[in-house]
Amino acid sequence: MNRQNRLLSLYSTLLDALGPSHWWPGESPFEVAVGAILTQNTNWANVERAIAALRRAGAMTPAAMRELSPEALAGLIRPAGTFRVKAARLGHFLDFLAREAGGAADLADASLRFLAGRELSELRPRLLAVKGVGPETADCILLYALNLPSFVVDAYTARIMSRHLFLPEDASYDELQAFFADVLPADPALFGEFHALIVRLGKTWCGRTRAKCETCPLHSLR
């Protein structure tokens, strides 16, 4: 079986076992992007507390968040962990948005409409140039906030590909991304659902240790 068929077969197995994902959880493109930064190396349950605090403070638009002092922003996102680092990273992302926006009106709502219609090949390098936005965060923003077909790779992807499809454990981000993107149709809905399924599988069965490996829905595929 070729790579495309193996990946599509993996995809249907996951979809059958877990059902559709309804991802990324978020009320707006801006909130999705904020969540992508907050979830770096962090449990999503803690990110939700931080997002709730930002909403309560009325800070879930670029303009409103920019009004906060770094200390105030850090205080609101404290439950997400590494909060001083993440407050600075959100600040850099807000600066990026302000540079890309056409005017103040663009920053007043959470739609990020002013980024719609850009080319993926132009936008990705610009996001990667933002301090605190690495490849996974950039791809999450591109895919889930802006609906552009950029395949997202994370720790679960690396583990699952190495354990179930025998890719090298030390495969790089770009290699893993190309493994999917080179053979799958560049469809944001497919990319989004595929990554969501991988994370949901990973949370339950594919942690750093192999404790639950035996009961994984993919175990029979090996």
Add this chain to the structure above:
DNA sequence: TGCCAGGCCGGGT
């Protein structure tokens, strides 16, 4: 009680 979670950066080899 440690270990872990949907990474990334900066400084050192």
Add this chain to the structure above:
DNA sequence: ACCCGGCATGGC
């Protein structure tokens, strides 16, 4: 081009 320590909360 890698390798590593730091960042930090809350759950199991």
